[in-house]
Amino acid sequence: MGVTLGHRRSSEEEGIIPKDAEKRRLSRKDYGSTSADSWSDCPTCQGTGRIPRGQEGQLVAVIPCSDQRLKPRHTKLYVCVSVVVCLFICSLILFFLFPRSVSLSPVAVKSSYVFFTPTTVEMNVTNILNITNENFVTVQACNMDLQVLIADTIVGKIKISNVTTIKPRFQKAYTYVVPITIADQGLNNYCKSASIRIHTLFLHLQMTMKVNYLAHSEQLSMDTFEYIDCGSNSTVPHNI
Structure with a gap:
């Protein structure tokens, strides 16, 4: 008897959607999306790739230390300008209020x-x-x-x-x-x-x-x- 080897067609190609995927797809309308159609099986988004509504204020985002948002630009410039302005204002106050003869x-x-x-x-x-x-x-x-x-x-x-x-x-x-x-x-x-x-x-x-x-x-x-x-x-x- 001869055996023919070939590629097995996936259930999606055959038009058959798994029951688990169908349930997850139907449950999407109950959640607010923060990204595109993501299917990450993370505990936070419960496998939907979306953050459930009502939990946006309870979740904390973790930002890596290498993120540029944690390294603001021109920090030294802002500090130096603030110090110079404070010194200038103090000098003006001393100049006008210093007792004269x-x-x-x-x-x-x-x-x-x-x-x-x-x-x-x-x-x-x-x-x-x-x-x-x-x-x-x-x-x-x-x-x-x-x-x-x-x-x-x-x-x-x-x-x-x-x-x-x-x-x-x-x-x-x-x-x-x-x-x-x-x-x-x-x-x-x-x-x-x-x-x-x-x-x-x-x-x-x-x-x-x-x-x-x-x-x-x-x-x-x-x-x-x-x-x-x-x-x-x-x-x-x-x-x-």
């Missing part, structure tokens, strides 16, 4: 008013003072103490609690009046003498002032000299 400088004698009493010489001297603010914030000047001396004798004194406010990077001229009383007999005779044409007195002004800015207080001081004609009124301004 506040200075006092005398300008001129604006006017003087002189009148005589039987025992004294009274004068009201108006002076101009420049207050310079080098800061980028407003400065509040207060507690101004001023005394006027002739030689070692105090002839005038004033105290002002609230002086003025100086804007950032600004210089402000402040005007103040100093009352002076000369009771010394020799100076009285000198100022009241009609035979003397020039009655010049050199006044020594000692000033202290407190300034507040950036939660910081500072004590300023100034010494200056000015000359006054004590024999008559003089309203002509002259430099100190």
Whole structure:
């Protein structure tokens, strides 16, 4: 008897589908697909190649360490840019908020008013003072103490609690009046003498002032000299 050898046709080629494949194909409509028609017999997709609906939030994807998504590009660039920006912002803050100097400088004698009493010489001297603010914030000047001396004798004194406010990077001229009383007999005779044409007195002004800015207080001081004609009124301004 002769035996003929040949290839056995698969059941799919003959149009016959296995029962297991038919069941799996019919059950596909109950699941959401995450890939194409996959027939992997994995426990997660239960042999259908699809993740069952309702389990997408419970499953965890495993990514290999060589995956490029775990190696973001330009990381060093982003870190360096962030550090530079932070340093730049800190430098700006320090530059604008760093305390700078506040200075006092005398300008001129604006006017003087002189009148005589039987025992004294009274004068009201108006002076101009420049207050310079080098800061980028407003400065509040207060507690101004001023005394006027002739030689070692105090002839005038004033105290002002609230002086003025100086804007950032600004210089402000402040005007103040100093009352002076000369009771010394020799100076009285000198100022009241009609035979003397020039009655010049050199006044020594000692000033202290407190300034507040950036939660910081500072004590300023100034010494200056000015000359006054004590024999008559003089309203002509002259430099100190």
